[in-house]
Amino acid sequence: MPLHQAHDQRALIARWRALASAARLRVRVLTEVKGEKIIYLESTRRKDSPDINYLSAGVHGDEAGAAWGLLAWAEDNIATLQQQAFVIFPCMNPHGLQGNTRVDHRGLDINRRFHLDDDPISGPWRKIIAARRWRIGLCLHEDYDAQGCYVYELSQHRGSLSSRILEECIKGIALDPRRSIDGRPSRSGIIHRRIIPSDLPGMPEAIELFQLGCPITLTFETPSEFSLDDRVQAQAAFVKAALHHAMNP
Numbered sequence: 001m002p003l004h005q006a007h008d009q010r011a012l013i014a015r016w017r018a019l020a021s022a023a024r025l026r027v028r029v030l031t032e033v034k035g036e037k038i039i040y041l042e043s044t045r046r047k048d049s050p051d052i053n054y055l056s057a058g059v060h061g062d063e064a065g066a067a068w069g070l071l072a073w074a075e076d077n078i079a080t081l082q083q084q085a086f087v088i089f090p091c092m093n094p095h096g097l098q099g100n101t102r103v104d105h106r107g108l109d110i111n112r113r114f115h116l117d118d119d120p121i122s123g124p125w126r127k128i129i130a131a132r133r134w135r136i137g138l139c140l141h142e143d144y145d146a147q148g149c150y151v152y153e154l155s156q157h158r159g160s161l162s163s164r165i166l167e168e169c170i171k172g173i174a175l176d177p178r179r180s181i182d183g184r185p186s187r188s189g190i191i192h193r194r195i196i197p198s199d200l201p202g203m204p205e206a207i208e209l210f211q212l213g214c215p216i217t218l219t220f221e222t223p224s225e226f227s228l229d230d231r232v233q234a235q236a237a238f239v240k241a242a243l244h245h246a247m248n249p
């Protein structure tokens with residue numbers, strides 16, 4: 001992808017619309033914010049599936065590698081999209097991606113608002129999440145402070161699924177070597193939680209997804225200051241590896 005296109009959210013969404021029918025995905029509108037639709041894609045005839053995969057990117061608009069990485073994975077994995085059940089939010093914050101900002105069109109960080117039933121974005125999102133049964137949730141992000149890739153894993157499991165996943169997606173970008181990330185202990189790029197932290201200023205997507213019944217959520221982060229192509233590739237490789245290991249735990 002040419003660098004100048006990284007924040008062209010309409011070009012991104014046009015590519016998703018183009019692959020939807022081949023991938024047997026229906027394009028739906030979550031809501032419309034300031035003239036831009038927030039869309040999601042859902043597998044046709046799979047609403048009652050007990051094992052839906054949740055994928056999302058673009059919650060923070062200054063994290064373009066995540067949004068384009070998710071698209072890159074989708075364009076290369078049409079057969080997987082046809083065979084399994086998915087709900088995909090390709091760009092939760094269209095104005096943010098367009099303007100290269102973390103916050104949305106209201107100046108708010110959406111990722112502190114997913115607990116709110118009366119928010120115009122998280123309200124309808126919560127209804128969709130609560131009405132379905134999930135296998136795994138992947139929330140794709142980037143981090144300016146990161147020195148490599150890392151993942152937040154939220155699951156009841158004692159062991160972490162993430163170490164096997166990360167092994168397969170660190171060819172271009174190494175693991176973040178820090179022992180503490182955002183004040184949380186990190187080991188080989190993994191921050192694993194089994195309980196919800198009580199000190200958060202508002203609820204992120206991955207935590208609310210977990211609270212609403214998704215048994216495992218992984219928030220993947222690539223380092224924003226690294227090359228865009230490497231970040232896109234790492235994000236796509238992460239989605240592929242995570243779905244593989246969720247199927248074969």
Ligand SMILES: [Zn+2]
Nearest residue numbers: 060063141142
């Ligand atoms: Zn983010």
